[in-house]
Amino acid sequence: MNWTVAGRVGAAAAAAALTVSIAACGNSNDSTTAEQTETPTSTATASTTTARPELLPLGAEAPINTDGFALRVAVLSFDPAAAPDAPAPPGGGHWTAAEVRTCVDTAPKQVTVNWSPWSAVDTTDGRYPTSDVTYNQFPLPEYPIGSEPVNVGDCVRGWVVFPVTDGAVINRVRYAPNNSVTATWNVADAPPPTYIPPTTPVEPEPTSVVEDTAEAPVEQPAPASGGVTAVGQPCSSPSSIGVDVNTGDNIVCVFMGAGGGNVWVQTAPIVGVNNVGDPCNDGDNVSRTPDGKAIMCVQGEWMYGP
Numbered sequence: 001m002n003w004t005v006a007g008r009v010g011a012a013a014a015a016a017a018l019t020v021s022i023a024a025c026g027n028s029n030d031s032t033t034a035e036q037t038e039t040p041t042s043t044a045t046a047s048t049t050t051a052r053p054e055l056l057p058l059g060a061e062a063p064i065n066t067d068g069f070a071l072r073v074a075v076l077s078f079d080p081a082a083a084p085d086a087p088a089p090p091g092g093g094h095w096t097a098a099e100v101r102t103c104v105d106t107a108p109k110q111v112t113v114n115w116s117p118w119s120a121v122d123t124t125d126g127r128y129p130t131s132d133v134t135y136n137q138f139p140l141p142e143y144p145i146g147s148e149p150v151n152v153g154d155c156v157r158g159w160v161v162f163p164v165t166d167g168a169v170i171n172r173v174r175y176a177p178n179n180s181v182t183a184t185w186n187v188a189d190a191p192p193p194t195y196i197p198p199t200t201p202v203e204p205e206p207t208s209v210v211e212d213t214a215e216a217p218v219e220q221p222a223p224a225s226g227g228v229t230a231v232g233q234p235c236s237s238p239s240s241i242g243v244d245v246n247t248g249d250n251i252v253c254v255f256m257g258a259g260g261g262n263v264w265v266q267t268a269p270i271v272g273v274n275n276v277g278d279p280c281n282d283g284d285n286v287s288r289t290p291d292g293k294a295i296m297c298v299q300g301e302w303m304y305g306p
Contacts, residue, residue, distance in 0.1 A: 055172065055186040061103075062175065062183035070105040075173045078187035079139065082161060086137035089163030095131070096120055096164045097139050098173045099193065103155035112147040113156055120162040121172035121184070128162045128170075139193075235262045239293040239304050241270060252286075252294040254305065267294065274302045 056062060058078070064071040075098050082097035089095065100118065104111050115130035122128070134145055143158030150156050164170060171188035229235075229242040235253035242264060244251045252267040268285040275289060280297035287295050287302060296305040 055184055057186060058190055060185070064181060064183075066181065068106065068108040069111065070107070071111070072103040072105065073175055073183060074101050075099070075175075075185040075187065076101055076157070077193045078170075078173060078190035079159075079193045080170055080190075082139055082159070083135065083137045086135040089131070090133070091163060093163055093165045093168075095138075095161050096128075096170055097159045097161045098187070099139075099157070099159050100143055100173075100175075101155055101157040102150065104150045104152050107152050110149050111152075112149050113144055114147045115143060115145050115160045117175050117177040118160045118162075119174045119176070120164060120170045121174055122164075122168040123171050124168075126165075126168060127174070128164050128168075131161045131163055134161070229264060231264050231266055233264050235264050238262055239295075241267075241288060241292060241294050252305065270294065276302055276304065278302050 056075075059074060059076055061072040061074045064073060077099040079097045079099075081094060083095045086095060098118065098120070102113050118130050120128040130145075134142065138161050139159040141158040143160045144156065145160075148156070162170075171186065172184050173187050174182065174184045176182040228245065229251070230244050230246050231251055235242070238253050238255045240253040242251050242253065243249070244264070244266075250267055250270050251264045253262055254265045255261070256263050270286045270288055271284065272287045273290055274280065274287045274295060276295055279300055280287075280302050282297065282300065284297040286305075287297070289295055294305055295302045
């Protein structure tokens with residue numbers, strides 16, 4: 001059988017099972033975790049009461065050591081007005097909540113945890129068990145409301161929620177998996193919990209893309225016959241062959257660099273028709289391609305000129 005820290009569903013059976021596993025080795029020396037209750041004597045003339053154990057401060061761990069089990073239980077924070085946006089408790093009132101933690105150091109059997117061992121206690125000793133229902137508006141992370149296993153060496157932390165009568169002042173949170181194991185924390189002066197509200201993902205603003213508006217130079221055809229085609233005049237199509245209007249000699253359109261642009265220049269006599277890449281003799285200077293572009297013989301190969 002698994003060792004269960006009580007259970008909300010079938011609380012009586014779970015508490016009985018827990019009593020078998022914990023109370024078997026419980027004794028009066030567990031003064032840090034056991035809450036002693038008033039016990040009447042057999043005489044009619046006197047009675048003896050035991051002192052209530054010291055309340056633990058928030059954050060303090062109560063060691064639970066019994067029957068081979070070693071646990072550490074703590075109340076970390078308290079909210080007297082939790083989940084204000086949640087539906088009201090079925091019996092009326094409002095919600096309070098405690099943030100608790102359970103750590104399992106050693107265990108001969110599996111340990112499971114849930115809300116059932118926890119209760120809230122008011123200034124008049126009224127006790128309020130944990131809620132039988134859960135809502136999305138309850139604080140997160142939520143302590144396991146149903147029995148969930150905790151491995152040795154692990155801890156589980158979260159909020160347990162209590163329905164409380166309006167007007168009740170809660171000053172204690174109690175942990176009691178059975179009658180022989182109890183621990184109580186003082187929450188009367190608990191600072192208000194700090195919740196980190198969920199953040200809404202922010203969509204990144206679209207980044208405007210600046211397109212390069214610089215236009216690529218548009219190659220213009222060489223001026224038609226009769227235009228201004230002369231050495232030193234601008235031209236538009238590099239390697240194009242033209243005729244100087246002043247001399248009648250062949251001229252070639254050459255790109256002179258970013259600062260000079262395309263300009264008509266003088267050329268050596270243009271001889272024959274060849275293709276770019278064809279072999280040539282070093283004595284050959286300038287020829288033309290089948291489509292009318294000027295090419296030069298450089299290191300035994302026809303190629304476009306400068």
